[in-house]
Amino acid sequence: MLKSSFTPDLIEAGCDEVGRGCLAGPVTASAVILPKDYKHKDLNDSKVLSLKKREKLRKEIESDAVAWAVCNADHKEIDRYNIVNASFMAMHRAIKELKTRPQLLLVDGKIFNGFPDIPHKCIVKGDSKYLSIAAASILAKSYRDELMTKLNEEFPGYFWDQNAGYPTKEHKAAIKALGITPHHRRSYQLIPSQMELFGDAEN
Numbered sequence: 758m759l760k761s762s763f764t765p766d767l768i769e770a771g772c773d774e775v776g777r778g779c780l781a782g783p784v785t786a787s788a789v790i791l792p793k794d795y796k797h798k799d800l801n802d803s804k805v806l807s808l809k810k811r812e813k814l815r816k817e818i819e820s821d822a823v824a825w826a827v828c829n830a831d832h833k834e835i836d837r838y839n840i841v842n843a844s845f846m847a848m849h850r851a852i853k854e855l856k857t858r859p860q861l862l863l864v865d866g867k868i869f870n871g872f873p874d875i876p877h878k879c880i881v882k883g884d885s886k887y888l889s890i891a892a893a894s895i896l897a898k899s900y901r902d903e904l905m906t907k908l909n910e911e912f913p914g915y916f917w918d919q920n921a922g923y924p925t926k927e928h929k930a931a932i933k934a935l936g937i938t939p940h941h942r943r944s945y946q947l948i949p950s951q952m953e954l955f956g957d958a959e960n
Contacts, residue, residue, distance in 0.1 A: 759888045761795050763863055763878055770824075770852065770859035771889025774844045775803070775897045779922035780932070781915070781941045782908065783829035784840060785901035786847035787893040790823040790857055795888055802884040803894040815899045818892045825892075826854035827900045836944040845870040865890050912938050
């Protein structure tokens, strides 16, 4: 059973992101404030949940949460600032959009670029330990997967509706065959002939 809070007396926001390892699309972050002593037997790390379960939990989180937000840092920002900094940018944007100001941030992972005037606690594998972080992981993944599915309609050959931009065999084969799209991250090693593809994509 995941814990409901780190410090019960404070308003806590769980923060998480998805999409760091993708070759295309944004990195997406979410911040979620759940009610005090919130309990949910099915809430867990989004990576271990089925699509059907995530979508069900997404609706429940949005309904139950005191406040929630989902924000992106796009592929251009990832290329310009690097993926770690872009992830922090997306998290900061989500935190800023919360209608209730948290007093403590519970951040999944080892490091975080602190948000002004709000202390934070980094928790490794926090999405499998704290409900608010798990909720943030579910919202971030649900919204990003939905976005990549929409982008797949414009670029169907890359199978983003199935791989969400991650470096699957099919995705890499599509890059080799079709070249890169405007949504690919040029700072990433897409395939060995990456630089030749970049030249083609400029035209």
